[in-house]
Amino acid sequence: MWETIADQILVDVGKGWAVKTFSAYKSGLDGIIYNTISSSASGGLWVSHTLECYTMDVIGSCAFGIDCNSFTDPFSDFCKYSKKIFQLSRIKRLRALIINIFPYLGKALRVKLMPRDVTKFFLNIVTHSVKHRRENGIVRNDFLQVLMELVDNNKDIDSISFSEMVAQVYVFFIAGFETSSATMSFCLMELCLNPEVQEKLREEVNLILNKHNGTITYESLKEMTYMDAVINETLRKYPPVPVLNRRCIQDYHLHNSDIIIRKGIKITIPLIALHNDPEYFPNPEKFDPNRFTVENKHLIIPFTYMPFGDGPRACIGIRFGIMQTKIGLVTMLRDYKFSLSEKMKIPIKFKLHSFMTAVEGGVWLNATKI
Numbered sequence: 099m100w101e102t103i104a105d106q107i108l109v110d111v112g113k114g115w116a117v118k119t120f121s122a123y124k125s126g127l128d129g130i131i132y133n134t135i136s137s138s139a140s141g142g143l144w145v146s147h148t149l150e151c152y153t154m155d156v157i158g159s160c161a162f163g164i165d166c167n168s169f170t171d172p173f174s175d176f177c178k179y180s181k182k183i184f185q186l187s188r189i190k191r192l193r194a195l196i197i198n199i200f201p202y203l204g205k206a207l208r209v210k211l212m213p214r215d216v217t218k219f220f221l222n223i224v225t226h227s228v229k230h231r232r233e234n235g236i237v238r239n240d241f242l243q244v245l246m247e248l249v250d251n252n253k254d255i256d257s258i259s260f261s262e263m264v265a266q267v268y269v270f271f272i273a274g275f276e277t278s279s280a281t282m283s284f285c286l287m288e289l290c291l292n293p294e295v296q297e298k299l300r301e302e303v304n305l306i307l308n309k310h311n312g313t314i315t316y317e318s319l320k321e322m323t324y325m326d327a328v329i330n331e332t333l334r335k336y337p338p339v340p341v342l343n344r345r346c347i348q349d350y351h352l353h354n355s356d357i358i359i360r361k362g363i364k365i366t367i368p369l370i371a372l373h374n375d376p377e378y379f380p381n382p383e384k385f386d387p388n389r390f391t392v393e394n395k396h397l398i399i400p401f402t403y404m405p406f407g408d409g410p411r412a413c414i415g416i417r418f419g420i421m422q423t424k425i426g427l428v429t430m431l432r433d434y435k436f437s438l439s440e441k442m443k444i445p446i447k448f449k450l451h452s453f454m455t456a457v458e459g460g461v462w463l464n465a466t467k468i
Protein backbone atom coordinates (compact mmCIF):
# COMPACT_ATOMS: atom_id res chain seq x y z
CA MET A 99 0.00 0.00 0.00
CA TRP A 100 2.61 2.55 1.12
CA GLU A 101 4.86 1.64 -1.83
CA THR A 102 2.02 2.46 -4.23
CA ILE A 103 1.33 5.82 -2.67
CA ALA A 104 5.00 6.71 -2.25
CA ASP A 105 5.77 5.76 -5.88
CA GLN A 106 2.92 7.91 -7.13
CA ILE A 107 4.01 10.87 -5.02
CA LEU A 108 7.61 10.53 -6.15
CA VAL A 109 6.43 10.50 -9.76
CA ASP A 110 4.36 13.61 -9.17
CA VAL A 111 7.08 15.39 -7.26
CA GLY A 112 9.47 14.37 -10.03
CA LYS A 113 7.17 16.06 -12.52
CA GLY A 114 7.72 19.27 -10.65
CA TRP A 115 4.38 19.16 -8.89
CA ALA A 116 5.78 20.31 -5.57
CA VAL A 117 7.72 23.14 -7.13
CA LYS A 118 4.73 24.33 -9.15
CA THR A 119 2.43 24.16 -6.19
CA PHE A 120 4.35 26.11 -3.67
CA SER A 121 6.07 28.48 -6.04
CA ALA A 122 2.56 29.72 -6.82
CA TYR A 123 1.97 30.10 -3.14
CA LYS A 124 5.29 31.51 -2.03
CA SER A 125 4.84 34.93 -3.62
CA GLY A 126 2.22 35.73 -0.99
CA LEU A 127 4.50 34.46 1.73
CA ASP A 128 7.43 36.64 0.73
CA GLY A 129 5.53 39.72 1.79
CA ILE A 130 4.47 38.18 5.05
CA ILE A 131 8.02 37.13 5.90
CA TYR A 132 9.29 40.63 5.09
CA ASN A 133 6.60 42.24 7.21
CA THR A 134 7.32 39.98 10.12
CA ILE A 135 11.03 40.66 9.95
CA SER A 136 10.57 44.39 9.56
CA SER A 137 8.14 44.64 12.42
CA SER A 138 10.12 42.46 14.80
CA ALA A 139 10.52 44.15 18.14
CA SER A 140 13.93 45.36 19.31
CA GLY A 141 14.25 42.17 21.41
CA GLY A 142 14.71 40.30 18.14
CA LEU A 143 12.81 38.12 15.75
CA TRP A 144 11.41 34.82 16.97
CA VAL A 145 12.79 33.03 13.93
CA SER A 146 11.73 29.50 14.83
CA HIS A 147 8.11 30.64 15.22
CA THR A 148 8.16 32.73 12.01
CA LEU A 149 9.48 29.79 10.03
CA GLU A 150 6.98 27.37 11.54
CA CYS A 151 4.22 29.71 10.30
CA TYR A 152 5.82 29.80 6.86
CA THR A 153 6.11 26.01 6.46
CA MET A 154 2.69 25.42 8.02
CA ASP A 155 1.13 27.69 5.42
CA VAL A 156 3.04 26.08 2.55
CA ILE A 157 2.30 22.49 3.59
CA GLY A 158 -1.27 23.37 4.57
CA SER A 159 -1.80 24.65 1.05
CA CYS A 160 0.07 21.82 -0.67
CA ALA A 161 -1.30 18.95 1.42
CA PHE A 162 -4.81 20.02 2.33
CA GLY A 163 -5.38 22.80 -0.15
CA ILE A 164 -6.37 25.20 2.60
CA ASP A 165 -5.01 28.56 3.70
CA CYS A 166 -3.83 28.23 7.29
CA ASN A 167 -3.18 31.98 7.69
CA SER A 168 -0.68 31.28 10.47
CA PHE A 169 0.80 34.77 10.27
CA THR A 170 -2.45 36.66 10.40
CA ASP A 171 -4.31 34.26 12.68
CA PRO A 172 -1.76 32.55 14.96
CA PHE A 173 -4.49 31.42 17.37
CA SER A 174 -6.53 29.65 14.71
CA ASP A 175 -7.57 26.05 15.36
CA PHE A 176 -5.24 24.92 12.60
CA CYS A 177 -2.20 26.45 14.34
CA LYS A 178 -3.34 25.22 17.75
CA TYR A 179 -3.73 21.59 16.67
CA SER A 180 -0.61 21.61 14.49
CA LYS A 181 1.52 22.71 17.45
CA LYS A 182 -0.12 20.07 19.65
CA ILE A 183 1.18 17.32 17.36
CA PHE A 184 4.77 17.86 18.49
CA GLN A 185 4.26 18.67 22.15
CA LEU A 186 5.60 15.77 24.18
CA SER A 187 3.48 16.05 27.32
CA ARG A 188 3.85 13.64 30.25
CA ILE A 189 0.82 11.69 29.09
CA LYS A 190 2.17 11.43 25.54
CA ARG A 191 5.51 10.15 26.86
CA LEU A 192 3.67 7.51 28.86
CA ARG A 193 1.65 6.51 25.79
CA ALA A 194 4.85 6.29 23.68
CA LEU A 195 6.43 4.10 26.36
CA ILE A 196 3.48 1.71 26.42
CA ILE A 197 3.27 1.53 22.61
CA ASN A 198 7.01 0.87 22.24
CA ILE A 199 7.75 -1.37 25.18
CA PHE A 200 4.43 -3.16 25.68
CA PRO A 201 2.87 -3.07 22.19
CA TYR A 202 0.34 -5.82 22.97
CA LEU A 203 -0.84 -4.01 26.09
CA GLY A 204 -1.02 -0.79 24.04
CA LYS A 205 -3.18 -2.53 21.45
CA ALA A 206 -5.42 -4.11 24.06
CA LEU A 207 -5.90 -0.78 25.82
CA ARG A 208 -6.25 1.02 22.45
CA VAL A 209 -3.53 3.49 23.42
CA LYS A 210 -2.97 6.15 20.73
CA LEU A 211 0.03 8.48 20.60
CA MET A 212 -1.87 11.39 19.12
CA PRO A 213 -4.56 12.98 21.29
CA ARG A 214 -8.05 12.19 20.02
CA ASP A 215 -8.99 15.86 19.48
CA VAL A 216 -5.98 16.39 17.16
CA THR A 217 -6.80 13.34 15.02
CA LYS A 218 -10.47 14.31 14.92
CA PHE A 219 -9.67 17.86 13.84
CA PHE A 220 -7.51 16.80 10.88
CA LEU A 221 -9.90 14.01 9.91
CA ASN A 222 -12.71 16.57 9.72
CA ILE A 223 -10.65 18.92 7.56
CA VAL A 224 -9.76 16.26 5.00
CA THR A 225 -13.28 14.81 4.98
CA HIS A 226 -14.75 18.26 4.42
CA SER A 227 -12.21 19.15 1.68
CA VAL A 228 -12.80 15.92 -0.26
CA LYS A 229 -16.60 16.33 -0.02
CA HIS A 230 -16.40 19.98 -1.10
CA ARG A 231 -14.17 19.18 -4.10
CA ARG A 232 -16.28 16.24 -5.24
CA GLU A 233 -19.55 18.14 -4.93
CA ASN A 234 -18.24 21.22 -6.72
CA GLY A 235 -15.98 19.52 -9.28
CA ILE A 236 -12.92 21.39 -7.92
CA VAL A 237 -9.52 20.15 -9.11
CA ARG A 238 -6.41 21.48 -7.38
CA ASN A 239 -2.73 20.87 -7.94
CA ASP A 240 -1.98 19.41 -4.50
CA PHE A 241 -1.28 16.24 -2.56
CA LEU A 242 -4.89 15.59 -1.67
CA GLN A 243 -5.73 15.65 -5.40
CA VAL A 244 -3.00 13.07 -6.09
CA LEU A 245 -4.54 10.76 -3.50
CA MET A 246 -8.11 11.37 -4.67
CA GLU A 247 -7.09 10.43 -8.21
CA LEU A 248 -5.31 7.37 -6.88
CA VAL A 249 -8.53 6.30 -5.17
CA ASP A 250 -10.77 7.12 -8.16
CA ASN A 251 -8.78 6.14 -11.24
CA ASN A 252 -6.13 3.60 -10.61
CA LYS A 253 -7.67 0.19 -11.11
CA ASP A 254 -4.34 -1.67 -11.41
CA ILE A 255 -3.43 -1.32 -7.78
CA ASP A 256 -5.06 -2.14 -4.46
CA SER A 257 -7.37 0.78 -4.03
CA ILE A 258 -6.89 2.84 -0.91
CA SER A 259 -9.73 3.47 1.47
CA PHE A 260 -10.94 6.88 2.51
CA SER A 261 -9.49 6.56 6.01
CA GLU A 262 -6.13 5.51 4.54
CA MET A 263 -6.23 8.58 2.32
CA VAL A 264 -6.94 10.80 5.32
CA ALA A 265 -4.10 9.15 7.23
CA GLN A 266 -1.67 9.82 4.36
CA VAL A 267 -2.56 13.51 4.14
CA TYR A 268 -2.16 13.76 7.89
CA VAL A 269 1.28 12.07 7.83
CA PHE A 270 2.35 14.29 4.95
CA PHE A 271 1.44 17.38 6.94
CA ILE A 272 3.07 16.20 10.19
CA ALA A 273 6.25 15.12 8.41
CA GLY A 274 6.51 18.19 6.24
CA PHE A 275 6.23 21.36 8.25
CA GLU A 276 8.30 21.15 11.42
CA THR A 277 11.24 19.37 9.72
CA SER A 278 11.87 22.17 7.21
CA SER A 279 11.27 25.01 9.67
CA ALA A 280 13.70 23.45 12.16
CA THR A 281 16.32 23.13 9.39
CA MET A 282 15.97 26.83 8.50
CA SER A 283 16.07 27.96 12.15
CA PHE A 284 19.23 25.99 12.94
CA CYS A 285 20.79 27.13 9.69
CA LEU A 286 20.19 30.83 10.42
CA MET A 287 21.50 30.37 13.96
CA GLU A 288 24.74 28.82 12.65
CA LEU A 289 25.04 31.58 10.04
CA CYS A 290 25.04 34.08 12.91
CA LEU A 291 27.70 32.10 14.77
CA ASN A 292 29.75 31.91 11.53
CA PRO A 293 29.35 35.33 9.85
CA GLU A 294 31.89 34.47 7.12
CA VAL A 295 29.66 31.57 6.01
CA GLN A 296 26.63 33.89 6.06
CA GLU A 297 28.48 36.40 3.86
CA LYS A 298 29.67 33.75 1.41
CA LEU A 299 26.17 32.31 1.15
CA ARG A 300 24.59 35.73 0.58
CA GLU A 301 27.15 36.39 -2.19
CA GLU A 302 26.09 33.17 -3.91
CA VAL A 303 22.39 34.00 -3.51
CA ASN A 304 22.84 37.49 -4.99
CA LEU A 305 25.07 36.33 -7.83
CA ILE A 306 22.65 33.63 -8.95
CA LEU A 307 19.50 35.70 -8.46
CA ASN A 308 21.04 38.51 -10.54
CA LYS A 309 21.59 36.00 -13.35
CA HIS A 310 17.87 35.15 -13.15
CA ASN A 311 16.48 38.71 -13.12
CA GLY A 312 16.18 38.67 -9.33
CA THR A 313 13.49 36.00 -9.33
CA ILE A 314 13.52 32.78 -7.37
CA THR A 315 12.96 29.93 -9.78
CA TYR A 316 13.45 26.19 -9.63
CA GLU A 317 16.50 26.61 -11.91
CA SER A 318 18.08 29.40 -9.84
CA LEU A 319 17.67 27.39 -6.64
CA LYS A 320 19.28 24.35 -8.25
CA GLU A 321 22.36 26.41 -9.14
CA MET A 322 22.98 27.35 -5.49
CA THR A 323 25.53 24.66 -4.65
CA TYR A 324 27.05 26.39 -1.63
CA MET A 325 23.51 26.68 -0.27
CA ASP A 326 23.22 22.88 -0.65
CA ALA A 327 26.44 22.41 1.33
CA VAL A 328 25.22 24.77 4.08
CA ILE A 329 21.87 22.97 4.35
CA ASN A 330 23.56 19.56 4.40
CA GLU A 331 25.90 20.67 7.18
CA THR A 332 22.92 22.01 9.14
CA LEU A 333 21.16 18.65 8.74
CA ARG A 334 24.33 16.92 9.94
CA LYS A 335 24.66 18.90 13.16
CA TYR A 336 20.94 19.12 13.83
CA PRO A 337 18.96 16.37 12.07
CA PRO A 338 15.33 17.42 12.74
CA VAL A 339 14.39 13.75 13.21
CA PRO A 340 17.00 12.71 15.80
CA VAL A 341 16.40 8.93 15.70
CA LEU A 342 15.24 6.43 13.09
CA ASN A 343 13.09 3.49 14.08
CA ARG A 344 12.84 0.07 12.48
CA ARG A 345 11.48 -3.38 13.30
CA CYS A 346 13.49 -6.42 12.23
CA ILE A 347 11.35 -8.57 9.90
CA GLN A 348 13.63 -11.64 9.78
CA ASP A 349 16.51 -12.93 11.84
CA TYR A 350 19.65 -11.11 10.76
CA HIS A 351 23.24 -12.10 11.42
CA LEU A 352 25.46 -9.04 11.79
CA HIS A 353 28.59 -9.39 9.64
CA ASN A 354 31.86 -10.14 11.44
CA SER A 355 30.15 -10.73 14.76
CA ASP A 356 28.18 -13.37 16.61
CA ILE A 357 25.24 -11.02 17.09
CA ILE A 358 21.88 -12.08 15.67
CA ILE A 359 19.10 -9.51 15.56
CA ARG A 360 15.95 -11.52 16.08
CA LYS A 361 12.79 -11.08 14.03
CA GLY A 362 10.40 -8.67 15.73
CA ILE A 363 13.09 -6.70 17.59
CA LYS A 364 12.65 -2.93 17.46
CA ILE A 365 15.75 -0.99 16.52
CA THR A 366 16.48 2.65 17.25
CA ILE A 367 19.22 4.29 15.18
CA PRO A 368 20.58 7.33 17.05
CA LEU A 369 20.99 9.56 14.01
CA ILE A 370 22.01 12.70 15.88
CA ALA A 371 24.77 10.74 17.66
CA LEU A 372 26.08 9.28 14.36
CA HIS A 373 26.14 12.73 12.76
CA ASN A 374 28.12 14.14 15.69
CA ASP A 375 30.52 11.25 16.15
CA PRO A 376 34.16 12.47 15.73
CA GLU A 377 35.05 9.09 14.20
CA TYR A 378 32.90 9.93 11.16
CA PHE A 379 32.88 13.72 11.25
CA PRO A 380 36.14 15.10 12.71
CA ASN A 381 35.64 18.11 14.95
CA PRO A 382 31.86 17.63 14.86
CA GLU A 383 31.10 20.81 16.83
CA LYS A 384 32.52 22.90 13.96
CA PHE A 385 29.93 24.10 11.46
CA ASP A 386 31.82 23.40 8.25
CA PRO A 387 29.83 23.32 4.98
CA ASN A 388 33.04 22.29 3.18
CA ARG A 389 32.40 18.74 4.35
CA PHE A 390 29.68 18.66 1.68
CA THR A 391 31.40 20.30 -1.28
CA VAL A 392 31.72 18.30 -4.51
CA GLU A 393 35.41 17.65 -3.72
CA ASN A 394 34.75 16.37 -0.19
CA LYS A 395 31.37 14.73 0.01
CA HIS A 396 32.60 11.36 -1.32
CA LEU A 397 34.66 11.09 1.91
CA ILE A 398 31.49 10.58 3.95
CA ILE A 399 31.15 6.93 4.96
CA PRO A 400 27.85 5.43 3.73
CA PHE A 401 25.09 5.24 6.36
CA THR A 402 26.82 7.65 8.76
CA TYR A 403 24.80 10.56 7.32
CA MET A 404 21.07 9.96 6.84
CA PRO A 405 19.04 13.11 7.66
CA PHE A 406 16.23 11.81 5.43
CA GLY A 407 16.55 8.20 6.54
CA ASP A 408 17.34 5.43 4.08
CA GLY A 409 15.78 2.41 2.38
CA PRO A 410 12.16 1.87 1.35
CA ARG A 411 10.81 4.00 4.23
CA ALA A 412 13.10 6.98 3.63
CA CYS A 413 11.58 10.46 3.46
CA ILE A 414 9.45 10.98 0.36
CA GLY A 415 9.53 14.75 0.77
CA ILE A 416 13.28 15.29 0.29
CA ARG A 417 13.00 17.47 -2.80
CA PHE A 418 10.02 19.32 -1.45
CA GLY A 419 11.71 19.85 1.94
CA ILE A 420 14.94 21.12 0.37
CA MET A 421 13.08 23.44 -2.03
CA GLN A 422 10.96 24.83 0.77
CA THR A 423 14.06 25.35 2.92
CA LYS A 424 15.96 27.04 0.09
CA ILE A 425 13.09 29.39 -0.75
CA GLY A 426 12.77 30.42 2.90
CA LEU A 427 16.52 31.02 3.31
CA VAL A 428 16.94 32.88 0.01
CA THR A 429 13.95 35.08 0.82
CA MET A 430 15.42 36.03 4.17
CA LEU A 431 19.12 36.26 3.31
CA ARG A 432 18.94 38.38 0.20
CA ASP A 433 17.64 41.45 2.04
CA TYR A 434 18.57 40.94 5.68
CA LYS A 435 21.70 40.38 7.75
CA PHE A 436 21.22 38.22 10.79
CA SER A 437 22.91 38.27 14.17
CA LEU A 438 22.14 36.57 17.48
CA SER A 439 19.60 38.29 19.71
CA GLU A 440 20.51 38.78 23.35
CA LYS A 441 17.64 36.39 24.08
CA MET A 442 19.63 33.52 22.57
CA LYS A 443 21.72 31.53 25.07
CA ILE A 444 24.87 30.02 23.54
CA PRO A 445 25.69 27.15 23.90
CA ILE A 446 22.11 26.20 23.17
CA LYS A 447 20.15 23.65 25.15
CA PHE A 448 18.09 21.14 23.23
CA LYS A 449 14.40 20.99 24.06
CA LEU A 450 13.80 17.84 26.08
CA HIS A 451 10.09 17.30 25.64
CA SER A 452 9.90 17.20 21.89
CA PHE A 453 9.88 14.52 19.20
CA MET A 454 12.01 16.78 17.04
CA THR A 455 15.42 18.40 17.48
CA ALA A 456 14.65 21.90 18.74
CA VAL A 457 16.20 24.69 20.81
CA GLU A 458 14.80 25.26 24.29
CA GLY A 459 13.15 28.68 24.19
CA GLY A 460 13.30 28.87 20.38
CA VAL A 461 15.74 30.64 18.05
CA TRP A 462 15.84 34.44 18.44
CA LEU A 463 17.79 36.61 16.01
CA ASN A 464 18.20 40.26 15.04
CA ALA A 465 17.44 41.07 11.41
CA THR A 466 18.98 44.20 9.85
CA LYS A 467 17.83 45.41 6.43
CA ILE A 468 20.75 45.52 3.99
Ligand code: HEM
Pocket residue numbers: 100269270271273274275277278281333337338339342343404405406407408409410411412413414415416418419420422423
Ligand atom coordinates in the same frame (compact mmCIF):
# COMPACT_ATOMS: atom_id res chain seq x y z
C1 HEM B 1 14.35 19.15 5.75
C2 HEM B 1 13.20 18.54 5.69
C3 HEM B 1 12.92 17.10 6.04
C4 HEM B 1 13.66 16.20 6.77
C5 HEM B 1 15.01 16.41 7.43
C6 HEM B 1 12.91 14.95 6.78
C7 HEM B 1 13.33 13.79 7.40
C8 HEM B 1 12.62 12.61 7.42
C9 HEM B 1 13.06 11.40 8.08
C10 HEM B 1 14.37 11.22 8.84
C11 HEM B 1 12.10 10.46 7.88
C12 HEM B 1 12.14 9.00 8.38
C13 HEM B 1 12.87 8.18 7.33
C14 HEM B 1 13.29 6.80 7.77
O1 HEM B 1 12.80 6.28 8.78
O2 HEM B 1 14.15 6.21 7.07
C15 HEM B 1 11.04 11.08 7.10
C16 HEM B 1 9.88 10.44 6.69
C17 HEM B 1 8.88 11.04 5.97
N1 HEM B 1 8.89 12.31 5.46
FE1 HEM B 1 10.35 13.69 5.67
N2 HEM B 1 11.75 15.12 6.09
C18 HEM B 1 11.71 16.42 5.62
C19 HEM B 1 10.71 17.00 4.87
C20 HEM B 1 9.57 16.38 4.47
C21 HEM B 1 8.51 17.00 3.70
C22 HEM B 1 8.53 18.46 3.24
C23 HEM B 1 7.55 16.06 3.52
C24 HEM B 1 6.25 16.17 2.79
C25 HEM B 1 5.93 17.16 2.07
C26 HEM B 1 7.99 14.85 4.16
C27 HEM B 1 7.29 13.67 4.17
C28 HEM B 1 7.70 12.52 4.81
C29 HEM B 1 6.87 11.32 4.90
C30 HEM B 1 5.48 11.14 4.33
C31 HEM B 1 7.62 10.39 5.63
C32 HEM B 1 7.21 8.98 6.01
C33 HEM B 1 7.78 8.00 5.02
C34 HEM B 1 7.43 6.55 5.41
O3 HEM B 1 6.93 6.31 6.50
O4 HEM B 1 7.72 5.67 4.60
N3 HEM B 1 9.23 15.08 4.72
N4 HEM B 1 11.39 12.38 6.84
